[in-house]
Amino acid sequence: MNISIISIGKLKEKYLKQGIDEYLKRLSSYAKVEIVELPDEKAPENLSDAEMLMVKEKEGIRILEKISEDTHVIALAIEGKMKSSEELAKDLDRLATYGKSKIAFIIGGSLGLSKDVMNRANDTLSFSKMTFPHQLMRLILLEQVYRAFRINRNEPYHK
């Protein structure tokens, strides 16, 4: 399985980078996982609604350019679907069974994801009603993808 984590904005925090590298290493036994980091648009506090929309649209174009037609897209969004770890594991297992070998998880920038990206998504995923910074979201997502593979292989993992 080829998994892309497409993310707007740079990963700056060293402690998160270390955690992400650790999960990428652990995941390498189960899947080919790549991080696609895309530049964000400047989004100062005082943007109008139209300007905010423009920021999301510009970032959205960058995201969509990185997704091939045969990719199953899962958009991370606060208002997306909440799932248990076992449900996410089942989703990944089902996708593999149906020959969907390319999966992209999308993490938005500070203003979230554009309508076009949400429309392209085959599924959505919410990690709660709380807002997480995009850098931390990467680490949490990788841990859950790793957990999903462990669950699917009946391998032990921390409950």
Ligand SMILES: C[S@@+](CC[C@H](N)C(=O)[O-])C[C@H]1O[C@@H](n2cnc3c(N)ncnc32)[C@H](O)[C@@H]1O
């Ligand atoms: C700082 S958040 C953006 C917050 C923005 N105000 C919004 O409502 O989307 C950056 C990105 O992290 C991801 N994210 C943050 N919290 C999340 C959550 N609880 N569930 C799923 N994704 C989340 C989303 O992809 C979001 O676009």
